[in-house]
Amino acid sequence: MATTMYCWRCKIDLPILTEEEYELVFPKSFIEQIREYREKTGVDLRQAQTDVGEQALAIYERITGFKETNPLALYHHRLSLYGPPSSECGKPLRTPAANYCATCSAPRAGSDAGH
Numbered sequence: 001m002a003t004t005m006y007c008w009r010c011k012i013d014l015p016i017l018t019e020e021e022y023e024l025v026f027p028k029s030f031i032e033q034i035r036e037y038r039e040k041t042g043v044d045l046r047q048a049q050t051d052v053g054e055q056a057l058a059i060y061e062r063i064t065g066f067k068e069t070n071p072l073a074l075y076h077h078r079l080s081l082y083g084p085p086s087s088e089c090g091k092p093l094r095t096p097a098a099n100y101c102a103t104c105s106a107p108r109a110g111s112d113a114g115h
């Protein structure tokens with residue numbers, strides 16, 4: 001199940017996809033999907049972006065129940081791009097490698113355990 005987390009790019013709480021869910025939304029890269037869609041349908045680039053984007057948004061909504069409107073935002077709604085939750089404020093660290101929380105500056109939990 002997608003977890004609802006704070007997205008620091010969108011600045012709201014929304015569902016963040018697990019790898020499995022992300023693959024349902026983007027079985028291939030967005031660019032590749034657009035290329036294939038154009039080959040199949042012959043539509044122009046703009047139309048392909050709209051259609052493929054809407055497909056991705058529809059899958060995201062089906063999985064999460066959340067109505068996102070920007071397909072490109074789905075790219076970063078991916079759990080593996082975030083770090084663990086902050087020990088202080090509970091918001092996810094901005095990257096898996098972050099050593100402290102960009103929101104409240106709390107150091108990463110367990111960061112003194114030695115990496």
Ligand SMILES: [Zn+2]
Nearest residue numbers: 007009010073
């Ligand atoms: Zn976001």
Ligand SMILES: [Zn+2]
Nearest residue numbers: 086089101104
């Ligand atoms: Zn924090």
